[in-house]
Amino acid sequence: MVLAKWFNKRFFSYALMFCVLFFGQSIVHAEEQYTKDLIPKMTSNTAPSGTAFSNSQYSSKYQAWRAFDGLNIENSENPSGDAGGAQSGDLGDLKLNPFLLGYEFPTEKTVVKYALESPNWSNGVTQMAKSWTFEGWDGTSWNILHTVENETNWKINEVRNYQFTNEKSYKKYQIRVTANNGFKGYVYIGELKMFGYEEDLNLILSGNTHDLSNVLSWNSINGATIYNVKRSINTGGPYETIATVTNTTYTDEDVEKGITYYYIVTAVNEDSEIKDSNEVALTPLGNTDPVDPITGDRALLVIKMISGLEKEYELTASEVQDFINWYNGRADGRGKETYMFDKDFNKGPFTARKDYVAFSKIQSFEVMEYTK
DSSP, X not given: OOXXXXXXXXXXXXXXXXXXXXXXXXXXXXXXXXXXXXXXXXXXXXXXXXXXXXXXXXXXXXXXXXGGSSOOOXXXXXXXXXXXXXXXXXXXXXXXXXXXXXXXXXXEEOOOEEEEEOOSSGGGGGGSEEEEEEEEEOSSSEEEEEEEOOOOXXXXXXXXXXXXXXXXXXXXXXXXXXXXXXXXXXXXXXXXXXXXXXXXXXXXXXXXXXXXXXXXXXXXXXXXXXXXXXXXXXXXXXXXXXXXXXXXXXXXXXXXXXXXXXXEEEEEETTEEEEEOOOEEEOOOOOSSSSOOOOSSEEEEEEEETTSOEEEEEEEHXXXXXXXXXXXXXXXXXXXXXXXXXXXXXXXXXXXXEEEEEGGGXXXXXXXXXXX
16 A cells, blocks of 8 residues: 655646546456566565665555555554555655655566555545556656556455556656545555566576586576576476576586486576476586587587477588587577578578577587598
8 A cells, every 4th residue: 555645736737738548447468468476575675676665655654665565454554544554555645746656676677567456445445546657767767658547436455457568678667646536635555566478488498518517598587586497307307496596597516427317497486486498408428528529520410499390410520519619608608699500502593501590499419420
C-alpha cells in the first residue's frame, strides 16, 4: 500500500492535458506469455536485491518496499481513521504533486506489463490510484511507457494488469500518480508488480572440456537473480545441483577422465526456478590441451548444434586447429561470437560460399582425423 498527499490542483490539471488517454484496463495477453514478477519479495528498501523508492512516506511503517513485499494485510496505523490498512506499501503524506513509487533493478530489465493491487479495506479504495503514468529511467530522463486516466470503481484487494509495448531495457521504473479516487488527496497502493515476456527466458547452455574440467557458459535472462548448475551421469537426469552462481559461467573440476557428464542450468527468481536450459554432454579426456593435437593431414569436423542439427566440414589439419583455437578462446570470453567456414566445394555459379556458426548454438563437436 502506498499513500501520498498532494496539493496544487492547477498544476495537476495542467499536467493531465498532456496525457495520452487510456480508459479502463489494458487488454492483457495470456498469462503464460509473461514471466513471474521480476521484483523479488522485498524485506527492506534494499533487500534482497535492487532498491525500492518513493518520494515520501507517512511513517517508518510505510516505506516503499512494502509495495513489493507480496503481502496486503492489515496495519494498525491508518491515517484515514479506518480500522486497518494494507501493510504492503509506502504510506506517504506529500506536500507536492505527483506521488512517485518505483523500483531499481540491479541490472537492466525489459518490462512490458505491470499490475496494481488495491488496498484491503473499504475506504482504502477511494485512495487508490486513478490517473498515472508508468515510466522508465534512461539515465538522463524518465520516459513515459504507459498512461492511464480515470481508472475507477476499484474493489477491495482487486488486481488490475496493464500491458504495453516496450522494446527497451531500463534499470529503474516508477509509477507517477496524479489523481486518486476521491479521498483527501491521498494515494494508497496495495502492491505493484512488474513483468517481462516469457520468450526473453530462452536459456542456452554450451560447454567444452579442458584438462580434467568441464567449462560451461550460458546467457543471462530477464528476471533471474542466480543460476543453479546441475549435473547427472545419465542423459535426462535425475540431476544434482553442484553449484549456485550469480554469473553466467562455471568450471566443473570434480570430474573423472572418460566419464560423460550431462549438465543443465536453471534460472532462479527469488526462491523458485523459472527456466531450465538445454542439456549439454561433456566428456573430459585429461589432456594438456582441450583436444589432442591433429596428427593426420586432414579431418572431418562434425559440429552438433543445440537444435540437434549436425554440420560436417572436411578440413585440413591447420583449419581444424584454427577452429579449436577459436572455440577455446570464445569459451574463455575472447574472440568473436561466430566462426566462418569458407567452403571450397560445390560453389556452383558462386565465387564463394561461407558458413557461419555461432558459439552459443554449439553443443559439442567431434574431430575424425585421416591421412590421404
